[in-house]
Amino acid sequence: MAVLVSLLYFTPLTATAVELDEGDEVEAVMSYDTSKTDETPNQIEGVCQIPEGFGLNAYIEIADAEGTHYYISVSQENGYSDRAYVKNGTYSFVSAGVYGDNTGKYAFDLVQGEDDFTLDGENNSFFCIKVKITNYDEIKAQIEENKGEEKPKVLEYAPTGLKGVTIDSTGVLYYETKATSSKGTIEIYGNATNDYKVYVEIIEKGVVGEAKFKLSLDGGKTFIGDDTTSEEFDLGSYGITIGFKTEVDTDELQVGDTFTADVPATNYVSQLNPLESNVVVAGASKEDYQLMIDILSSETLGKAKFSISTDSGKIIDVTDTIPEDGIYKYKDLIIYFYTSDVFSKGDQYMSSVETHIEKSSYLGIIIIIAVLVAGFIAFLVFLLMHAEKKTDYVIQVWNEKQMSEVYR
Incomplete structure (x- = not known):
């Protein structure tokens, strides 16, 4: 599916295709809207060399000789590598950048794919373009610094429009918590897949890493399990992480200590x-x-x-x-x-x-219906057989009566 995209939204690294002025509109195709067909048998792979943990979404832009632009969207989720399926023709690299970076803060260097290339769907049906973020080493060092031994989180936070929720410089959300403990606290961060009333209770005393807790997501009505406390306890599919903290490493969490938070579903x-x-x-x-x-x-x-x-x-x-x-x-x-x-x-x-509502599986319903239908059929067969036997009995009695009258 094609779309008209204004060049005002992108900061090109370089341009070797059709020359365009800022503000011109071009026909654009996103990589995730393409698939391999008889009409589009060729594959262009786009690879961005970006340090692990960067987090922002980027793109590689290419264009064909007719002026159609293709945007290969790459992100942390796809390993900063994706592909677009295209028709036969001649193509050029146009630009690469981070979505929304209208200031040009993040620049890219072209590593592979400088020259125009032609794809014919047969001998030449694949091409790879590689780009590398210009300040790779600097960004990598910043990410590594944020993973230091003291605390793997950034220390700068800002409020959001959502009450009780703050955000750090990487876009991670933190939720306000309450505690009855005199020694410890918890922090909760991430993107919950549903609205939760988090309730944490210490059930075995000890320092963080030894004390045990039980967890509820409905305010303590039901508990989903218990485990050992940790500085980063990832709840997996629930979308959030709980971190236990004490002012001094030797401080112990006590049995009965509780921690609560209202955590709304976010994306x-x-x-x-x-x-x-x-x-x-x-x-x-x-x-x-x-x-x-x-x-x-x-x-x-x-x-x-x-x-x-x-x-x-x-x-x-x-x-x-x-x-x-x-x-x-x-x-x-x-x-x-x-x-x-x-x-x-x-x-x-x-x-x-993404929706996190569980899709219903109809297999169980189908099995139940099949069993009921089979039982109903068996019941009908039983009735028919019983009816047949009763009829045979009546005929037999009638015949015996007739024979008795004959011999009388």
Whole structure:
């Protein structure tokens, strides 16, 4: 599926294809909308060399001789490598960058694929383009520094539009917690897949790493299990992590200590400067979206214009003004906008919203229905057989009576 994309949203690394002026619109195809067919038998692979833990979504842009542009979307989820299936023709590398980086903060160097290349679907049906983020070593060092022994989290936090929720410089959400313990606390962070009332109770005393706890996600009504405390206890499919802390390593958590928090369902949002302006997408969606929020004007809450797309920008579903309270309801989601000053025109906020509602399996229902049908059929057969036997008995009695009258 094609879409018209304004070049205002991208900061090209270089351009070797058709020359275009800023603001021109081009026909664009996203890599995830392509597939291998008889018409598109060729494969162009895009690889971004980015340090592990970078987190932001990037793209590699290529174009054919007819002016169609293809965007190979890469992210941490796909290992910063993806492919686009294209028709026969001649192609050129155009640009690479980070989505929403209108300031050009993140530049890329072309490593492989400088020259134009032709694909024919036979002998030449594959081509690989590689780019590398320019300040690779610097970014890697920053990421490694954030993984130090003291604390693997960033220390800078900012408020969000969602009460009781803060955000760090990498876009990770933290939730306000309460404790009855005199020695310890917990922190909860991540993107919960549903609304939870977290209740943690210490059931065996000890230091962090030895003390045991039990966990409830419905305020203590039911418990999903117990385990050993940890500085980072990942709850996996629930989407959040619990970290136990004490002021001194030798301090012990006591039996009966409790920790609570109201954790709303949220979805991870890729954003460049969350400490200055951020967006929280809350709600347990019933559908999957590739949500893209574009800031259309540099203004404050109540004045800034924005647009929403649920298919990565192919179709703009909504254009509106951010409310003064920063809370905007859309479909089954609630979007919370926050800024310490003003939003910046051109900023993009992207979120892969996935439904976590379990799809019903009909196998069990089918089996139950089959058993009931089989039982009903067996019951009918039994009735028919019983009816036949009764009829035979009546005939036999009648025959015996007739014979008795004959011989009388």
